[in-house]
Amino acid sequence: MKLGKILTASAIAIGIAFSTPAFSAAVNITKKIESVTVQHGGKSVKIMRNQNQKNTVNPAFAKTSRKCPPFCIQPSALAPGVETIGELEVINYLKMINDGDESILVVDSRTPDWAAKGTIPGAVNLPWTKLNPAKGADPISIGEIMEGSFNAMNLEGLWDYSKAKTLVMFCNGMWCGQSPNNIKNLLKFGYPAHKIKWYRGGMQDWEILGLSTAKAVN
Numbered sequence: 001m002k003l004g005k006i007l008t009a010s011a012i013a014i015g016i017a018f019s020t021p022a023f024s025a026a027v028n029i030t031k032k033i034e035s036v037t038v039q040h041g042g043k044s045v046k047i048m049r050n051q052n053q054k055n056t057v058n059p060a061f062a063k064t065s066r067k068c069p070p071f072c073i074q075p076s077a078l079a080p081g082v083e084t085i086g087e088l089e090v091i092n093y094l095k096m097i098n099d100g101d102e103s104i105l106v107v108d109s110r111t112p113d114w115a116a117k118g119t120i121p122g123a124v125n126l127p128w129t130k131l132n133p134a135k136g137a138d139p140i141s142i143g144e145i146m147e148g149s150f151n152a153m154n155l156e157g158l159w160d161y162s163k164a165k166t167l168v169m170f171c172n173g174m175w176c177g178q179s180p181n182n183i184k185n186l187l188k189f190g191y192p193a194h195k196i197k198w199y200r201g202g203m204q205d206w207e208i209l210g211l212s213t214a215k216a217v218n
Contacts, residue, residue: 027051038094038122041217045121050210060117061207071175074200078180081193087209090199093168094122106168109179114172118213120206125216128178131185161192168197173204
């Protein structure tokens with residue numbers, strides 16, 4: 001069964017995968033999911049929602065208006081074949097990684113200054129500039145990322161993506177162009193669209209829902 005068929009937007013399907021016998025938290029992720037444990041920086045980290053029902057959003061994501069360009073509203077569909085996903089799908093991918101699936105990588109595409117404000121537990125930070133030739137990324141360093149992080153294979157100058165990882169990419173949210181930039185460059189390099197998932201809501205929506213964050217790791 002293909003990975004894309006395993007994951008759907010159905011909360012029911014995801015609920016079955018994460019079902020727990022009893023709840024102790026007042027604020028759960030879904031009716032059947034209280035929390036999910038993932039690996040982050042070599043340690044187990046629990047993803048759950050903030051239990052303070054009077055909590056408000058992180059001030060870093062409270063601003064409603066940023067200059068456009070560059071902070072313009074992104075489309076809901078970024079490119080043909082690239083699936084746009086939500087929080088439950090991201091959490092499901094993270095759980096699959098934690099359960100031993102090495103074919104998936106969750107990527108925080110933001111620059112280090114933004115990533116330092118907190119990231120999604122289980123994600124690795126790969127700034128959008130490192131895949132962008134226009135920002136000084138050279139073919140050798142891009143190739144090292146392709147092979148070392150994404151598991152693509154370079155065969156005499158041609159890229160083989162048959163064993164490449166499924167990439168779940170995000171940045172600051174629906175007004176952020178950093179993950180879209182990464183994704184568009186990957187597509188130019190020939191990375192298969194069906195192996196790229198885009199969490200459009202990014203840290204903006206993650207923070208609004210009170211979900212756990214962690215210190216960024218490379």
